[in-house]
Amino acid sequence: MRSGHLALSARGVQMQYRDRGTGKTLLAIENVDLDVPDGAFVSLLGPSGCGKSTFLKIVNGLLPATSGEIKLHRVAKGREDAMVFQDAALFPWYSVLDNVAYGLVCAGVTRGEARRRAAPFIELVGLKGFDDKYPYQLSGGMQQRANLARALAVDSAILLMDEPFAALDAQTRELMQAELLRIWNAAKKTVLFVTHQIDEAVYLSDRVVVMAARPGKVIADIEIDLPRPRPLSVKRTPEFAVYEERIWRLIAGEYEQARAAPDAAS
Amino acid sequence: MIAAREAPAVQLLGRLRSRNERVFYGVIGFVGLTLAWEIAANSGLFRKSLLSTPSAIWKAGVTDIGAGTLWPHVATSLEEFAIGFIVSLAIAIPLGLAIGWFRRIDYLLNGLLAALNATPNVALIPLIILVAGIGFESKVIVVFLSTFFAVVVTTFTGVQSIARRHLEITRSFGGSRWLAFRTVALPSTTPYILSGVRIGAGRALVGVVSRFDVWRPELHR
Amino acid sequence: MTEAAAFRVIRARARRKRHPLRRWYRGNERAILSAAGIVSFIAAWQVGSDAGLISKFFFSSPVEVAAAGALEVQKARFWEDVKISASELAIGSLAAVLLAVPLGIAIGWYRRVSLTFDPWLNFFNALPRVALIPLVVLWVGLGFEMKTIIVFFGGFFSIILPTVEGVRTVDRQLLDVARSFRAPERLIFTSLVIPGTLPFIVSGIRLAVGRVLAGVIIAEFYAQTAGLGVMIARSEASLQSDRMLFGVLIFTVLGIVLTEAVGIAERYLQRWRPSLDLEEAA
Numbered sequence: 001m002r003s004g005h006l007a008l009s010a011r012g013v014q015m016q017y018r019d020r021g022t023g024k025t026l027l028a029i030e031n032v033d034l035d036v037p038d039g040a041f042v043s044l045l046g047p048s049g050c051g052k053s054t055f056l057k058i059v060n061g062l063l064p065a066t067s068g069e070i071k072l073h074r075v076a077k078g079r080e081d082a083m084v085f086q087d088a089a090l091f092p093w094y095s096v097l098d099n100v101a102y103g104l105v106c107a108g109v110t111r112g113e114a115r116r117r118a119a120p121f122i123e124l125v126g127l128k129g130f131d132d133k134y135p136y137q138l139s140g141g142m143q144q145r146a147n148l149a150r151a152l153a154v155d156s157a158i159l160l161m162d163e164p165f166a167a168l169d170a171q172t173r174e175l176m177q178a179e180l181l182r183i184w185n186a187a188k189k190t191v192l193f194v195t196h197q198i199d200e201a202v203y204l205s206d207r208v209v210v211m212a213a214r215p216g217k218v219i220a221d222i223e224i225d226l227p228r229p230r231p232l233s234v235k236r237t238p239e240f241a242v243y244e245e246r247i248w249r250l251i252a253g254e255y256e257q258a259r260a261a262p263d264a265a266s
Numbered sequence: 267m268i269a270a271r272e273a274p275a276v277q278l279l280g281r282l283r284s285r286n287e288r289v290f291y292g293v294i295g296f297v298g299l300t301l302a303w304e305i306a307a308n309s310g311l312f313r314k315s316l317l318s319t320p321s322a323i324w325k326a327g328v329t330d331i332g333a334g335t336l337w338p339h340v341a342t343s344l345e346e347f348a349i350g351f352i353v354s355l356a357i358a359i360p361l362g363l364a365i366g367w368f369r370r371i372d373y374l375l376n377g378l379l380a381a382l383n384a385t386p387n388v389a390l391i392p393l394i395i396l397v398a399g400i401g402f403e404s405k406v407i408v409v410f411l412s413t414f415f416a417v418v419v420t421t422f423t424g425v426q427s428i429a430r431r432h433l434e435i436t437r438s439f440g441g442s443r444w445l446a447f448r449t450v451a452l453p454s455t456t457p458y459i460l461s462g463v464r465i466g467a468g469r470a471l472v473g474v475v476s477r478f479d480v481w482r483p484e485l486h487r
Numbered sequence: 488m489t490e491a492a493a494f495r496v497i498r499a500r501a502r503r504k505r506h507p508l509r510r511w512y513r514g515n516e517r518a519i520l521s522a523a524g525i526v527s528f529i530a531a532w533q534v535g536s537d538a539g540l541i542s543k544f545f546f547s548s549p550v551e552v553a554a555a556g557a558l559e560v561q562k563a564r565f566w567e568d569v570k571i572s573a574s575e576l577a578i579g580s581l582a583a584v585l586l587a588v589p590l591g592i593a594i595g596w597y598r599r600v601s602l603t604f605d606p607w608l609n610f611f612n613a614l615p616r617v618a619l620i621p622l623v624v625l626w627v628g629l630g631f632e633m634k635t636i637i638v639f640f641g642g643f644f645s646i647i648l649p650t651v652e653g654v655r656t657v658d659r660q661l662l663d664v665a666r667s668f669r670a671p672e673r674l675i676f677t678s679l680v681i682p683g684t685l686p687f688i689v690s691g692i693r694l695a696v697g698r699v700l701a702g703v704i705i706a707e708f709y710a711q712t713a714g715l716g717v718m719i720a721r722s723e724a725s726l727q728s729d730r731m732l733f734g735v736l737i738f739t740v741l742g743i744v745l746t747e748a749v750g751i752a753e754r755y756l757q758r759w760r761p762s763l764d765l766e767e768a769a
Contacts, residue, residue: 005493009494013499014499058497059497060438061437061438061497062434062437062438064499064500065497065499065500066499066500067499068499069496069497069498069499070496070497071494071495071496071497072494072495072496072497073493073494073495074493074494074495079439079440080495082438082439083438083439085431085434085435085438088429088431089431089435091432091435091449091450091453093453093454094453102435102439102449103439105441105445105449106436106439106440106441106445107439107440107441154439290602291599291602291603292602292603292605292606294603295602295603295604295605295606295607296606296607298603299607370516370520373516373517373519373520373521373524374520374521374523374524375521375524376517376521376524377521377522377524377525378521378524378525378528380743380746381525381739381743382739383742384697384739384741384742384743384746385735385738385739385742386697386700386701386704386738386742387701388701388704388705388708389700389701389704389716389719389734389735389738389739390735391708392719392720392722392723392731393545393546393723393728393731393732393735395723396545396723396726396728396731397545
């Protein structure tokens with residue numbers, strides 16, 4: 001299934017902000033290296049403020065990094081990457097169909113053609129029959145399905161997902177995780193997934209990249225060796241718990257360290 | 267049950283009150299104050315020339331409409347209103363969009379607009395009369411001015427309060443700024459524009475009906 | 488296959504060293520451009536009228552307006568007018584605030600008061616205030632009182648409507664918190680209703696600035712007795728467009744100063760509210 005090349009390769013990515021109030025320079029991301037093989041599902045896991053979403057925006061071209069370099073494997077047509085946003089990311093004035101078609105419209109496809117090409121993705125994410133509904137008529141989970149369909153429709157090689165299930169309730173979130181694996185399997189995409197939930201990262205990923213905050217940096221890169229396909233019941237297995245425990249220790253250790261020596265940590 | 271023993275009229279009143287409390291108190295307030303006005307005016311405490319009565323106003327209205335003397339005035343007012351209003355919208359909406367969308371146009375014009383906006387419109391009436399007299403054109407200008415600022419201000423406020431996330435989506439998918447303007451700025455600003463148009467229409471109506479009546483009565487009576 | 492063909496490379500944007508003058512411009516762009524806007528408007532007016540493109544008879548020119556102003560401030564009559572207009576403004580506005588705020592809070596808080604008064608508020612608010620002038624004139628004559636009352640009406644409705652709105656939109660959840668702690672009515676008022684309504688009251692006052700200024704002018708135009716509005720009217724009658732525009736300019740400056748003052752008060756009263764920038768950064 002995998003062609004063996006890297007879909008994404010980041011070297012020494014750094015992000016500095018200048019606080020407009022104090023005039024001080026803040027280091028949001030420090031020297032991040034990351035390789036994502038083609039077809040892999042990789043999660044960036046970390047507490048808020050570790051720069052994981054910022055990193056995603058840099059890859060997407062929404063923000064320029066202050067130093068470093070990111071290479072995305074070129075695709076024959078269309079964009080290399082497409083973003084699935086966190087929430088409030090559908091245009092309230094467009095129907096589900098027009099929202100899903102929007103990425104294609106941005107790529108210069110005519111509206112009619114974009115709608116035609118978007119339709120199968122609405123079906124893929126399980127929103128069949130909701131084409132003409134407006135976002136306010138959808139539940140949070142359904143909105144995120146549409147959000148996902150929009151990114152899938154542009155047929156990019158890599159999907160960037162920015163905490164797409166963070167605003168959902170716990171049950172819906174679990175169901176959406178299972179749905180995402182089904183869709184990932186069907187669509188054969190590379191995924192870079194950002195989250196702050198350990199179980200979500202372990203359940204979904206081939207690899208979990210753990211980040212620490214202030215400044216954001218990579219502290220571990222863990223291979224998740226659980227068999228696929230993964231039913232939700234995987235979460236109740238001892239192997240799963242071992243991964244969770246290991247990652248939790250890493251994050252808690254980082255937190256203890258930062259609390260013991262707040263100056264040394266920054 | 268206790269309620270069953272009450273007189274039917276009281277029951278009815280009570281039911282009316284609890285079901286449509288809003289309407290109930292509204293009607294009481296309106297009827298009550300109108301009656302109070304009528305009684306006060308007829309009581310002889312005030313001179314009739316000073317305080318008309320609701321019934322007299324009603325009679326005068328019915329007579330005017332019946333005699334057909336009202337309609338030509340209404341038609342003229344409507345025409346003045348329509349021309350000033352449409353011209354105003356045609357300039358104010360694009361201008362407001364431009365100010366909201368292009369930061370530098372905003373910077374360039376905001377001082378000027380704040381100054382013009384702070385000038386009470388009525389202060390310009392003498393200038394308008396000097397330039398255009400007291401006829402048709404000057405009323406059109408008044409309608410234009412009354413609408414203009416309300417629409418410009420609400421329009422650019424609307425553009426400037428577009429959700430950042432929405433603009434980010436267009437950029438994320440590689441859409442152009444012009445596409446973002448058409449697909450994001452226009453639809454999300456529309457409610458603001460409409461509310462500006464509504465406010466403007468209200469002010470313009472006041473303008474067309476009244477502004478010149480305060481202007482030295484001897485000139486046009 | 489070369490690397491350039493195989494990958495799309497996203498490079499960092501290095502911080503560029505800019506010329507100090509350019510940096511200064513970037514830092515103050517807003518102020519610089521808005522000053523440029525005003526200056527070029529005045530310049531275009533002057534050049535246009537000198538070149539005969541703009542009729543001097545109607546629109547005068549900046550230089551002439553300034554000259555007319557310099558002449559005007561030496562007249563005793565002018566300062567008499569200023570004093571009268573200022574007193575009408577001050578007394579009318581103050582009375583409007585003092586009456587509209589408590590009444591607005593009562594209407595917003597007590598449901599039955601509001602249901603009774605609402606139609607009247609809406610009716611009087613929709614009614615052009617100038618239509619009231621003849622009534623007020625018959626009542627108190629053409630003097631100072633009538634003009635002050637017109638100013639009062641202008642301010643009153645602009646303040647009372649947002650005040651009512653503000654009381655009605657007091658946070659239900661906080662109200663539940665206060666009631667669950669058995670807070671007395673008085674405390675609910677001082678700790679919740681008043682602070683929650685204050686921003687609405689201030690934004691009403693900002694709206695009122697325009698209305699009271701318009702009220703002074705309308706009333707003075709109508710009465711033709713004394714005040715700055717009369718000075719503007721007399722200049723028009725004697726075709727002195729420069730003197731007339733000087734009078735208009737006074738109201739422009741007054742409008743800007745008052746709006747700005749209310750804006751400062753507004754920012755102070757809302758200092759606990761996180762600014763938009765902070766929200767986006769989080």
